[in-house]
Amino acid sequence: MSINVDWERKDYSRIPYWLYHDKDVYENEQKHIFYGSTWSYLCLEAEIPNPGDYKTTWVGDTPVIVNRDSEYNIRAMVNRCAHRGAAVCREARGNTKVHTCIYHRWSYNLSGELVGIPFQRGINGKGGMDKDFDKTKHGLKKLRVGCVNGVVFGTFRQNIDETIEDYLGPMMSAHIKRLMYKPISVLGYQRQRIYGNWKFYLENLRDTYHASLLHEFLVTFGLDRATQKGGVEMDKRHRHNLTYAHAESDKDSDAKEAYGGVGLKSDTLTLSDPRLLEFKREYSDDRNLAISTMFPNASFQQLNNSLATRQIQTKGIDAFDLVWTYFGYEDDSDEMTNHRLRQLNLFGPGGLVSMEDAEAIEIAHRSSKGADTKSTAVLEVGGKGEISDRSYRVNDVAVRGFWSYYSELMGLEPEGAVR
Amino acid sequence: MISIQDRLAINDLFNDYGFFLDEERLEDWLELFIPECNYSIMPRENLELGLRVTLMLCENKDMLKDRIVSLQEANEFNIHRDKHLISNVKIQSSDNDKSFVTANYAIYQSDFEGNGSLFSFGHYDTQVTMVNGQFKFSKVMAVVDNWSIPHMLSTPI
Numbered sequence: 077m078s079i080n081v082d083w084e085r086k087d088y089s090r091i092p093y094w095l096y097h098d099k100d101v102y103e104n105e106q107k108h109i110f111y112g113s114t115w116s117y118l119c120l121e122a123e124i125p126n127p128g129d130y131k132t133t134w135v136g137d138t139p140v141i142v143n144r145d146s147e148y149n150i151r152a153m154v155n156r157c158a159h160r161g162a163a164v165c166r167e168a169r170g171n172t173k174v175h176t177c178i179y180h181r182w183s184y185n186l187s188g189e190l191v192g193i194p195f196q197r198g199i200n201g202k203g204g205m206d207k208d209f210d211k212t213k214h215g216l217k218k219l220r221v222g223c224v225n226g227v228v229f230g231t232f233r234q235n236i237d238e239t240i241e242d243y244l245g246p247m248m249s250a251h252i253k254r255l256m257y258k259p260i261s262v263l264g265y266q267r268q269r270i271y272g273n274w275k276f277y278l279e280n281l282r283d284t285y286h287a288s289l290l291h292e293f294l295v296t297f298g299l300d301r302a303t304q305k306g307g308v309e310m311d312k313r314h315r316h317n318l319t320y321a322h323a324e325s326d327k328d329s330d331a332k333e334a335y336g337g338v339g340l341k342s343d344t345l346t347l348s349d350p351r352l353l354e355f356k357r358e359y360s361d362d363r364n365l366a367i368s369t370m371f372p373n374a375s376f377q378q379l380n381n382s383l384a385t386r387q388i389q390t391k392g393i394d395a396f397d398l399v400w401t402y403f404g405y406e407d408d409s410d411e412m413t414n415h416r417l418r419q420l421n422l423f424g425p426g427g428l429v430s431m432e433d434a435e436a437i438e439i440a441h442r443s444s445k446g447a448d449t450k451s452t453a454v455l456e457v458g459g460k461g462e463i464s465d466r467s468y469r470v471n472d473v474a475v476r477g478f479w480s481y482y483s484e485l486m487g488l489e490p491e492g493a494v495r
Numbered sequence: 496m497i498s499i500q501d502r503l504a505i506n507d508l509f510n511d512y513g514f515f516l517d518e519e520r521l522e523d524w525l526e527l528f529i530p531e532c533n534y535s536i537m538p539r540e541n542l543e544l545g546l547r548v549t550l551m552l553c554e555n556k557d558m559l560k561d562r563i564v565s566l567q568e569a570n571e572f573n574i575h576r577d578k579h580l581i582s583n584v585k586i587q588s589s590d591n592d593k594s595f596v597t598a599n600y601a602i603y604q605s606d607f608e609g610n611g612s613l614f615s616f617g618h619y620d621t622q623v624t625m626v627n628g629q630f631k632f633s634k635v636m637a638v639v640d641n642w643s644i645p646h647m648l649s650t651p652i
Contacts, residue, residue, distance in 0.1 A: 270646065
């Protein structure tokens with residue numbers, strides 16, 4: 077499965093469309109990205125607080141069990157029975173002392189070790205397995221687990237060079253620590269299936285200025301405008317990024333001038349119930365928007381007082397699932413909880429400021445599918461060449477950063493590639 | 496004991512509910528609610544876990560109106576047509592001018608090229624109130640069984 081990309085530019089300002097639609101590319105992504113030297117988001121510690129608590133999830137196409145053992149350690153393993161490949165754990169969540177596959181009742185402890193095989197010694201001395209069968213060699217495949225402020229990450233590379241803190245880097249770590257600065261409580265879940273290649277979504281999360289054009293609600297009601305004070309930051313290898321904006325840092329008149337003919341409707345439209353957009357400051361800074369994206373499968377968001385993680389689960393070349401986990405803080409008042417529940421109208425599959433993403437990705441996926449091998453996306457907003465942080469939010473640079481790291485992992489970098 | 500006339504009127508309310516949504520007559524749909532209404536779309540999973548996250552939450556008619564105005568003026572969504580099938584309307588209990596009514600729903604959705612699929616199914620958990628001789632909704636919670644939303648959610652369920 078060797079892949080050759082005829083890069084038109086070394087700075088990833090041209091992306092061939094076939095990379096979103098190719099079977100070999102997809103298989104290599106599973107191998108070199110999700111099984112490669114990366115850490116993936118698994119869940120929140122608050123979802124499995126007690127010994128025996130478990131949750132099932134996915135890393136790329138691989139089913140994973142995350143559980144807490146009797147010593148309160150969090151462990152993760154592939155949810156695939158060593159016997160015949162069936163899912164050992166069929167429930168979304170629960171509590172158990174042992175994971176038992178229903179098919180032939182092979183059972184595994186909370187560390188993923190194989191502890192029980194029915195008929196291993198046969199029946200009445202007849203049949204069974206040979207004496208040399210070694211149960212210790214047939215446990216569930218383990219992931220290495222790392223936690224940062226209550227967020228659980230895992231990697232299939234037991235000997236990965238970077239710890240989770242190194243992998244996240246100072247920028248992502250700081251963002252996660254800001255969001256998770258005190259104990260959280262999970263408020264609930266949303267899910268959606270988007271019919272497009274998963275990379276379109278990773279790009280969408282890094283191209284932050286689409287928000288102020290595509291998501292008209294943001295602009296119309298002054299929630300996030302490109303004219304606000306803010307910026308985009310990446311880690312040094314451009315794997316992750318953070319977009320942020322400061323509350324009330326622009327004027328309606330600035331926005332009208334900048335958006336020109338796009339038609340800002342802020343004169344004519346107001347909300348009958350403005351509580352939806354109220355911002356209650358709760359961090360030491362005045363950012364009302366801070367959304368970070370972690371390579372390869374997660375995003376951590378704050379918009380006003382709506383807090384959530386988003387997890388991306390690949391479902392083949394043409395689809396992915398997006399799982400939203402909303403949270404508040406353990407010491408939130410009832411009023412604050414109600415406020416957060418009200419503001420989650422902004423996000424999710426039907427979010428007033430996020431519903432458009434699914435449509436944008438689906439139309440991009442549909443229309444780029446039949447493109448010839450020379451057809452490319454054009455990523456030049458914010459300039460070509462060097463991939464670095466910009467103090468202005470209108471740019472495609474972080475998207476080029478994504479492709480730079482992606483190509484490094486996939487072994488697709490052109491000679492003399494910009495990193 | 497609820498009268499036959501009232502039963503028919505409650506059935507009509509559900510029929511109007513589906514009809515106005517399918518016809519994209521969202522302002523008419525809005526008038527099926529009282530000002531102090533509560534409208535939500537709830538993933539079945541959250542309901543069973545006792546979690547309160549919804550897919551849409553309007554805590555009064557103003558918020559519901561804001562949602563409609565936003566859909567019409569400030570949102571982009573997939574070009575689609577909905578078709579509601581509402582059945583098993585069951586009046587769970589009734590006292591004076593208040594009735595608790597549940598009904599099952601299925602929504603088929605078609606796109607601009609004439610393809611279609613089952614978009615959403617579940618049930619409505621509602622509270623119906625008599626106002627000036629007319630039944631209106633004071634609460635609608637659409638509990639979604641297939642709560643992993645295909646594509647996206649724009650038109651209310």
